[in-house]
């Protein structure tokens with residue numbers, strides 16, 4: 001057996017245990033002079049887990065999801081589902097369930113008929129359909145709603161029907177495109193909790209598109225972050241949070257403030273704030289540092305030395321039990337943090353007051369390289 005054949009067999013073995021695998025996916029809607037909507041993206045969505053495709057609007061999330069579903073034909077690249085190469089397989093035969101942001105329920109069909117739809121077109125027996133639909137309505141906590149029509153449901157209930165309908169045919173993969181995007185905040189948060197419980201029961205491999213970092217981190221065990229149609233970073237949420245590989249990842253994840261600075265004697269000096277680094281970069285190297293709100297400590301200034309005032313309090317926004325504080329540094333840059341309301345009271349500070357600032361951590365980059 002040649003080495004090449006062996007490698008291919010090993011790859012096939014690895015794919016058999018995978019949920020979804022995308023290799024080099026590329027899609028261009030316009031001419032070659034325009035950037036591709038999705039450009040050479042590869043990632044794996046582990047079996048039985050929720051993977052979030054995260055990124056700003058227009059970063060190519062929906063296009064990528066539609067390529068997995070078979071609704072969009074890639075210009076290049078391949079897609080595997082459950083170990084099988086489905087690149088040439090029609091959407092109908094890919095064993096995927098799809099839920100969009102806008103309610104794609106059939107308005108003229110009852111909840112029961114909506115959920116039964118996929119089973120009917122597969123010619124399931126009426127008795128089996130009845131059993132399966134009742135089971136699914138129980139699963140999405142809509143028992144007794146079978147005879148209602150979509151117009152008689154709340155937004156959250158409609159999305160649960162859409163999920164039941166997507167699950168009806170036992171898909172190998174559930175593909176969700178901003179399924180909670182059109183709902184108000186309270187319902188969205190409720191549905192996220194519910195979605196986690198559902199996932200614990202069904203263990204369906206799920207790929208969820210969202211532009212909301214909080215949603216991605218709450219729901220997903222694996223996150224694939226896109227920027228401008230390219231893969232920015234993939235990994236578990238903690239990896240992206242703790243070890244962002246580019247300034248884009250550092251700024252997108254965790255709502256960081258960006259401060260510019262200079263390397264001096266192993267420290268990154270962000271204006272008058274020193275940050276210890278392990279860099280070998282020569283003195284004078286310009287850096288960009290991304291500071292998360294949780295990595296800033298403030299105190300009332302005490303005289304001179306390290307505790308001397310290093311910033312002034314700018315805007316203070318009280319959000320219930322948390323307070324957003326914007327600090328103004330002598331450089332003119334702003335450093336944002338969030339502290340409990342009790343801490344603000346203990347500090348007794350207000351807009352205009354001087355404070356001393358201590359950075360416990362920051363992600364520091366020279367160009368695109370973390371130092």
Ligand code: ADP
Pocket residue numbers: 029030037055056057058059060061062063064
């Ligand atoms: P996202 O879901 O992350 O917001 P999309 O995948 O919808 O991003 O879009 C990525 C890029 O591709 C955008 O620039 C968008 O305008 C473009 N695009 C998406 N679908 C089409 C289409 N059918 N025709 C032309 N351009 C498209």
Ligand code: MG
Pocket residue numbers: 061062063209
């Ligand atoms: Mg989209």
